[in-house]
Amino acid sequence: MDLSGMQRLRESLVGLRAGLYARKSAYQGKHKAKGRSVKEQLDNGQTTANELGVHVVEQFVDDDRSASTYRAREREEFERMIEWIEGGKLDIVIAWSSTRLQRDLAVYSRLRDACKRHGVLWCYGGKVYDLSNKDDRFRTGLDALIGEREVDEMRDNILRTLRSNAVDGRPHAQAAYGYRRIYDARTGAFICTEAEPSQAPVIVELTRRVGNFENRTKIAVSFNKHGVTPPTRHWTKGMVKKLAAWHPGLAENEDIHPDWLARIEEAVDLRQEARDRLDADEDPVDIARDFIDRDEPLIMARWISATITAYAIDERYLGYRSHLGKVTNKEAWPALVDKSDHLRAVAAVKKGKEKRKYNQRPGKVIHQLSTLMICDICEIPVNSDKQHGYPRYSCAAPAPEGQKGYHAQRTGLDRRSLR
Known part of the structure; x- marks a missing residue:
């Protein structure tokens, strides 16, 4: 668009009410980066609004949210933006790109129709679109179609990679408790998976004890009493609630290591924060996520019977690599437990389930x-x-x-x- 064309466009938009929309998909564990990408989008959106002469009246941010057809959670702020459009509170929506708004044709159609009905313009990539204009609908529809196809292609590539890694015995996600991964110091390339010296003996012990029909709750308590580091990787809502309710007189304090008790007693401010936020009706899940982002120490992490059971029957500790429930490689990494110990543990767990099934009422x-x-x-x-x-x-x-x-x-x- 030439200078005179931009000037005419600016004159036609001056004074319109704008909503800025920003979105970032999952961070895959990089919680410290959360918020950075959406801030850049909002800053760019504000610059665009200034260039167009429109007035920003609201921002809509869906951080850690996917817009594809495979999304696990809905976008709360996107829904709120639709409400503002249908409520006549916006004249133009500004986003970084078409894919920030949507990667799903069904969602595109819904947003397009809402904007068309209420005369709301779109702006992304520095270009303004009028959804009542057939050419603009075609252009934005084509962008939406391309965005949806990109997601499908990325998903296909990821699934192929996962299948290939499963067959080759290469790892996926985080290393299991009991193992550690070795990477090339220069290139960062993965080399192999090996036993973690401080954790592998724990797996061996719990597998044997389960196989000997020891009570799994008592096994967990014994680990907690002896200060065996639990496998917990992050804060949970249950841990937040336990932190808020903790006090020195709890009977369960006798079942954990003295050093763990000392860490909890020292965390006076964190305990008070958990109580205050729960008293204010804040969702414990949100508090847990905040603690994760802040790297708060996992002072409430504990061994529980469910974890003992899961590890005792896990085929990974035989050295097996599985994909979609099927073993794809039986020598993917060193085995931590003997097959005989593993089979005894599986049999003990199975017998316990059958006993509960036939000897108890609902x-x-x-x-x-x-x-x-x-x-x-x-x-x-x-x-x-x-x-x-x-x-x-x-x-x-x-x-x-x-x-x-x-x-x-x-x-x-x-x-x-x-x-």
Whole structure:
């Protein structure tokens, strides 16, 4: 566009209300880079807005969000932008490129139609598009089609690479607990996977103990008491809740190493922050993500029975590389456990599941009337537990505010009392 054309365009847009949209896909573990890319997009969008003479009234940012048909999560800010368009609050949407707005033809059509109905312009790559104009619809539609195809092609290439790596025994994602990877110091190329000296013996021990039918919870507690570093890689919402509820008088403190207790006691500010943010109704998942971004130490990480079970039956520790549930290479890396120990652990876990399946009734059933009775208020099955040593039946739905207990509750009730 020549100088006079740009001047006329600017004059026609002056005073319009603009919304800046920015998006970045998954960071694949590079949390310290989060926010950088979207900031660059927003800065560029503000520069474009200044050049066009439009007034930015709102910013819409979907950080760590995909726009493809394979996205795992919806884009909350994109949806909010649609609401602003349909609410008549915007006159033009500015983005870095077409692929920042969408990589899915269905989403493109939805956004295009909303903008067409409400007379909202698009601007990306420095060019303004009027969606009521057939030529502009064709151009933006072609860009959307190209963007969607790029995603499909990238996905196909990734899947081919994963299949090839699986057959060759090359690693995928992070190294499993018990192993470490060796890379060339000069080129950074992957060389091999080898046993991690401080972790491999832990895998050997837990596999043998599970195979000997030891209680997995007790195994986890013994690891925690002896200060065996757990395999936890990042904060979870459960860890945030435990941090907020922690105090020196907890009985469970006896089941963890003294050095771990000392680290928790020293983290006074972090404990208070967790309590304050939960009291303010902040989602514990968001708090956990924030702690991850800040590299807060994993002071609440623990061994649990589920982890003990998963590691005891994991074929990776036989040296196997699997892909989509199928073993593709049986000599991908050094085996940490003997096959006989592995098979005994698998058999022990399987037998435990069968015992629970055939010797227990559904749910937390302890007494004969559990799940047979139904609460007449909430229609939840009445289950059983013990209170002060006596059987108690309750529906587990809290009673109305100001009242104690549950809708349906009876202590010391058994079958004979109902005759």
